[in-house]
Each structure stands twice: as structure tokens, then as C-alpha cells.
Amino acid sequence: MRKILLAFATLLLPTAGVCQQKIENGVRAELNTAPLVRVLIVTRPDPEQTNGGASFASASSYISDALSDSAKNVRPIGSLPVAAAEISAAALPRLREDPNVVLVTRDIPMPPTLMDSVPFIGGDKMHGLGYSGTNETVAVLDTGAQVDHPALAGAIVGEACFSTDHSNVYNVKSLCPGGFDVGTVAGSAGQCPTDVVGCDHGTHVAGIIAGHNMKFAAKNFGGVAPAAKLLLIQVYSLFDDPAVCKAAGKCIRSFTSDQLRALEYVLKHRAEFSVATVNMSLGSGYFDAACDKSSALTEIIERLRSKGIPTVVSAGNEHFFDGVAEPACISSAVSVAATKKDGSLDVSYSNVASMVHIAAPGTDIVSSVPGSAYATMKGTSMAAPHVAAALALLRQEFPGESVSQLESRLTSGAPITVDVRTGTKLPRLELVHQAAANSSSTGSSPATSSSSMESTPTPDTAPSSPASGTFILKTARPTADIEWALDNNCGNLKCDLKPIGEDTFKLDVTPKPSVAPQDKAKIMTIDTSTVKGLLKDIPSVAVFDNRLSSPFTK
Template structure:
């Protein structure tokens, strides 16, 4: 199963809980920060490497993250929900049954799967007591299914393995969760200075984020839950019965509503996808079913966050993720909390997901001036975080304050908390670049992140210390920088009959503000002539006048009369005609666009367009 990577350190003053804030997570090697006085659904069964349990529980003898707390791998599974297939008499006891994931070869049909299932049924028909259970079926990431087979029944397994339609047969595994005030995490990456200005009471994002986790509090007033679906047996909805998923959701997308907290992508539509149970554990087979569901809805879902994992590998999970990314969904994954190389942890080790490590931040600023924690000093690499070449980017993951079930809020730590920071950032980029591919989103996050060479600006733009390897992943950074007009394109078509050239220049704004002037610069030697504005989109008609240039000049200046504030993400199109020489030979060149506000300050740009050809 996968483990979610963190644990709460404060649970809204519940009478039966004693909060011991140590800045660390209970799950996957993180020291406990909350101890339940009563035995309830949030209590974990754990074993500790040695007899230092007391040092993990009592603040007078707080241990370090080297005090590894591990989930028992012998956890009993609960009966798995039948999502779509015939429900056989089934005892989901892992001492009696083994679960397997079956992937059919590329090009296989659902009819091929049905034929294979009938063969399995026929082979097992003599045993009416211990017969196999078909659990999940997969249609969108690949054609396949998951099945539970009586332990020791090699006949059924051979039927599957020997079938020529089958590409992969692998034993199912369990994963575990890795454990309004402006959260320090949002502040540290300058989310309040991003294109949505998280925390100003006005930011909102038209984008969809799937939270694959323990579920989400479906009624939390600070979360915009849009869809919900559970893949966990014994549950009928994705309502959070642990707390981890709700916390993750708030980091990514809590509303900007002057209450509670605000997320990186405020108010984004949340798809609550429950794949982990009330203990924070789940089966890879069910996670694949969830990814299959999201892929079916890839035209709506933009980003998926996975704050869980296991020290394992799964070809089936990798295949599902790869195919889902190919359909356009960006996936972020927690690197893990074992303080080791992330290359052995799935799904973080999939090269097509964005693997996220954690840093400590306690004051929302670079410079290391905040207080220290048991995970390290301010602006240091978190001691529990996994590392290595597999990790793509770092984000805050210690003492993160976010939403929690029952309309409450809590502080939690772990790479589980770092990952949704990046998921929210990816969602921001998708909201202003809807056609951007997952690889383009990934590259954009890398290019704008803080580097080791970045000099601290006293706010959020600055690197961290203590990176344990030579692979210095960028630190997530969101503040808008001049020069980030998006999708600047320019085309010119010469019309010999009318002796005119028609220009189309389109771009998307990255900063909200009153655009007073738009400068379009052409390369030296470009014949421009007198500009006659034909059409505008994104700025009201009749509000723009243009000044012409000479044949040797390079700039056309558009002046916006009575400038109104143009929101970030607005598509602007300028189409104009020029008296030109239609015999000019075709060649490739580009334009540079700058937007200027009423105070003559640059809003966006100068940004160069992609090359175009005179036709």
C-alpha cells in the first residue's frame, strides 16, 4: 500500500487529543506530533526501530527524524469495493488471498479482457469456497483488471501468465500516506505575489485539481469540492475519514475568502478521489483505478496530486501514469519521508511525474532567520525528506497550516505537504496556459524556481541550505517576473491584390493591471509602414489608437484610452493592416511585445514571440 507522507500536530482542540507540536510527521519515519488519548480511527499501529518510543512521544526527550517510525506491513486489508465487475464471494484476508494487477498488451480490447476473465472463472469453478475476486477494471490508461487469488492457487495464476494477451502480471502492493492566516508555505514561494495574488481576497483560479488521498472534507467551507469518487472498500463517498487529504487539498487550493487559509491556486475545483483508507493505506490496484477514472476525464482534470508512496516499483502503475500524462494531466508526487534516495520510491520515481522534496520554512521568507525545528533550521532541507536525482523540485513541507475535517484547521509536516504546493503552482500555470503540455508545465516550474545562485530578496525569492546531494533541485517560486507574457504569436500575410499586409499579434497577460500602452517592436529592416488598426480582442472596441512608424523604424505603439484593469490570463489580439510591399521575400522573424500601465511601469514584457513566416 501507499503511505501518505505526514501527520497532524494540532487538531482543533479536540478533547480526546493531546497535541505535541514537534514539527514532524508520524508516518514514514517522522516523529509523532499528535497522540490520541482514545483509540479511534486515527490511531496508527506502529513499530519503532528500538526502545526509544518515549523519546518520540514526550517533548522532554524529543528524538530526531533518525528515530524511524514504521507502519506495520502486516496490516489486515478490508474487503475491496466492487467498482464494476461481478462480485464473487470474497474474503479479503491477505493471509489467504494474494492480489494481482493484470495489464493486457497494447491494442487489446475489452472483449479480450472478458474472454480472459471467462477462462479464469472456468478454471476456478470447481472450488466454490475460495474463488477469485475481480476487483477493478481499467479501460483508459490500459486495458486490464485487478484480481484477488487464493494463496497457493497456482492454476489461476498460470492461466493469466500464459495468456498471450497479457503483458504484465504483478503482485499488488500497499502504499501509505507520507505524512485565514497566510500559510508560511504560500508566503515562502511568494504565492501572494503570483498572478492570482493569493491572500488578497480576490484571487481565484479556473482550473481542476484531483487530490488522490484519504478523501477530502466534502463540506469544508474553505474548499471548493467539485467532484468526489471513492475507490476504497467499505466507503460510499470520498468524505475524508483521516484528515490527510483535506489538509493536502487546502495547501493546493483553499479559497481566498478572508477566512482560514488560502491555497496556492485559490478556489480551484477540487476532485476528491479517495484511494487511501482511514489508516492512510491503499492498494496500488485501486490507485490505478483512480488514475483510470481521471484519464477518462482528462478533458476536465488538469493536475493530480499524490502525497503517498511505498519503497517499491510497479510497472503497472508506471504504465498508467505515463498514459495519463500523455492525455494531458500533470501529476505531482511526494518524494518520501525516509531521508533516503527517492529513486526507490514509487510513484515519485516515475520520470513523468513531478517529484517534490521538502524544506523547512518558519517565517515565510528566505534568509534563514526564522526559528528552528526538529526537522532542521529555517530555510534548510528537511532532515526527513528523500532526495536524489529523482527529485525534481523542492517546496515547504514543515509545520504547514491548512484545512482539516469538521471545518477545522491543523498543522502538519512531510513531503505530503510539499507536493500540493507544486500541484497548486502547476494548476496556476494551466489556468493561464490551458494548452500547455505536462512537460511544458514541468519545465516552466523548473525555470522559474529559485536556484543555488539566487540571492535572497528578503521575501520568498532565495534558495535553501543543506541539500544532501549534488542534484540541486530548484525551489518552487511563483512571484510574477516581468517578461512573462504568454503565448505571444505574430503572423503576417501579404495580399498582392490590395497591396496590403495583414498582421495578427496575439498574447496572454500574466499580470492584472490597467494597460495603458502596448509596444510592438519589429526587428531592424522590417517594413512596417502606417499601422491601421482593424480589430482588437480582450480590450474594448474603439479604445485603442496606434501610431505608425517609418520603413526603418521598429515600434508600433498602441495607446489604450481610459484604460481599465485587464485581468491576468486575458487573451489579447491586435489585427492591423499596413500599406506594404507585397513583393518582399518571405523570411522568418519575430516581434517583441511589452504592456505598460498608466504609471508608465512595465506590467508584462518585453516578451519575444515565436518565429513566424511572411506568406
């Protein structure tokens, strides 16, 4: 089997005639209306550049020196070649020209992607064969959990917290003990306030994976891998910010930078905790193609995969029929859509796309919640831990196999579920078929495809070059109405409209190729205000920045 190259390693290779796009267009768009924007800056060694060769020991120190007063709150991401920062527009030309910088992308605050499912997927058959997750650990990057919940008794082998403690862009505070931005002691994963919506999320996810001796409605049940251990990692921060939380007041969101720090912690401590797999039931944005080259999470997910640890990610709950959220768009992650208990895709909320790896139960799932209680939830957040736990069962049975081989055991010969809207077919999680045919399956998984890593990088866009933007439109107006408004108002702009779900559209806006170069150069920013102007002739259209707006609600 051909070995997959790390995405960031691919970025560093010279490519004739083109250069990797360094600065995400959304960074420039945000700086058009705000003094600072939170970013992740991926660095690389350059042996011919001062302090850029083998001695390039600290990305954050280098970036802090290079950007000086144009950056605030510069901090390291563990020992990864990445720094988090809040930058002003003055930093852009420095970053663009610096040979030690390979990618600048926004640090996105992502939300969570909100009993008898275990027999449905054949988990009880695996338990009967002696595979219940013994000596295997699932790292759960989530809101933490009620660590003394009876359903999780004896399962928790470690706790950690990575949470943003201050920002010049958002009104935010850390959920780690003492208000610090990191914690690795007992109690680190138990600080999410129970009165804030979403803080029950991690306890529910943990119970799906490794809950045991659970009882609800006079029925006894357990998780998919009831003997597995849990490494609980709290990756959320508490926001008191109307721009993020809207009418909710306070809310929780997880910065990409905190996810990066958590994943690096898993990588460093994988042997100590016997980590078999990682679960991430969170996400943001819309992607209809792999985002390997634009996501700052790609490298660490591939590093974990190379060590035999798959990262399982929920596809998202925006009921898109041909796209997923980030980080599910990373091809080396295991993306999961949600089904009802009859095996059909629940298209009332689940994102579905041909790039999704597998579907699993996500609707009406009973599991543990804070207060030593149990409750029903639904979402791709509930589907992902079914798959993460299933992979832990397979890791127990096949300790020497690669991630691709384990994935193949789940997908090869699996029952198929079909999106009735589009005909998209996905394998459905069901362990019975693999329990009967384990010994012969060694094929590769769809997740091993490296097509996105072999694609030609897009050219870098300098500040004097025309901008572009991708937006989500939410409206009950007919498609023809939107097309009419765009035809009338786009002018020198190329406006590509694409239906992606019920009352939901993706709009890509770029200057037309036929526009004179001097006119293109005048188009410095395309943002939500620009798009609202294009749609001024029709009311009741909500416009959202793609990556920053999930869920896409007012």
C-alpha cells in the same frame, strides 16, 4: 520534442533476445508463506490467441476464466487492460505462459506520506497578476475531506470513492457510502472516520491547494490556487489488520488497484470537471531508479499526461538520500521533495534523489483539518499539493501548453536547493521567477526523459529459476557490523548492501553468477526470513520487504 511512448505500449513491442519480466519476484516470495497474494495483472491483446485479439473486451473476465479456482476476488479496473485478483501459487505457471499477460505485480496497500508558504513560493504575486486557478480543477486522490469545511466552501465540484470492500488476504472494508467499492454521489469523499489516524490528511491537502478565507493565529491566508476547484476522490480502505497496522490497531491504506480506478475516473471525466492536474500524496517502498516498467500505474499516468494533465506525487518521508517511493519513481509523474520555509531541504524526513523533479514547502504548513479547524502538518504530502496547485495556476495562464512546457516554466531558472548530505541539487518551487519570465520559456522538463523506457527489459524468471529480493534494513549498528555478518553468511548468495539514509540500508540478494546452475535452481525464494538468517549473528536489525513496508517501522 520527441513524443514519449506509453510505458505499457513499450512493453508490448517485441524485443530481440529478451522478454519482459512478467512476475514480480515479491509475488513468489509472498506465496512461499501465504496461501494468497493480492496482485494486479496487466493484459495485452494477442491476435493469434483465442479471445486475445480485438474481442479482448474484459481483462477481468479473461483472467477469471484463465485462472479458474487459483484466483479469488477477480475484479476489473474500469475499462483499463488490468485486473485485480488474489492468486495462489497454482496461478503462477498459467500467468507465466499466457501470451495475453504482460505483467503481474503486487497490489500494494500504500499509506499517506504525512499558512505562510504561499507568499514564500510567490503565489501571492501570481494572484496579483490575475492567476488564482479560476476554471481549473485539481483532482485530489487522498482520504477525502470535510466537504463542508468553510475553507473549501464552493470549491468542491465533484466527489468519488474507490475503496476495497473485501479481501481474502487482509481484514479490510470499504470507506465508500454503503460499504460499496465505488461511489460517485455527494458525500462519497467524506466517509473516512475522524478517529482513525490519517483521515485528516485529505482535508489538509485540499486546503493547501484551494483553501480560501482561512484564519489561524490571527492571520488570514489562502491556498496556492484559492479560486481553483477540487475533485475529491477517496482512495483509502479501512484496515483492522495487525500485519498492516502494527500496534495502531486500525489504519488506512490505499491499494494500487483503487488508485488505478480513481485515475481512470479522472481520465474519463477530465473534460466534465476541467481537470488541470492530479495530486497523489501517498507512496510506498524505495526506488533509486525509474520504476516505469514495473509499476502498474505508469500507463494511466502517461495517458493523463498526454491529455495535458500532470500527476504530482510526493517523494516520500523515509529521509532516503538517493531514492523515492512508488509512484514518485514513475518518470512521467512530477515527484516532489519537501523544504523548510527557508528553502532548504528538510532532510529530517524528506526523500531526496536526483530523479526528483522539484522541491516545495512541506514543513510546518498550516491548512484546514476536519472539525472546521486548522492545524500544522509536515511531510512531502504537504509539498506535493503546492506543486499541483502551481501547475493549475500555469494551466490557467497557458491553456494550450503541454505538461512538459508547464513543468519547464516551474524549473527553468528556478532557485536551487541542495542536499547538504550528498550535494544533490533540486529546483525549488518559486513562482516569482516564472511570473517575470513566462513568455520566453518553452523548454522540456526532466520528466520527459524516456531513458527508462528505452532500457532493456529483464528476463522473465520461471519458478524453477533462482529467486532474488530487495530489502530495507533499519539498524543503529555500524555498517561494518552488517557487512561482517553478510560476508560470513551469504555463501552462494550475492549480497549488495547500500546505505540509503540514517540507520537505513538497502540490501539486494541474488545467487552469485559463479554458482552452478543446479545450485541456483535450488534457491526458490529469497524473503525476509532468508535475510534475517543472513543477519543472525547481529541483533537489533529490522528487515522489511521493500515495496510492502512503508513506513519502515515495527
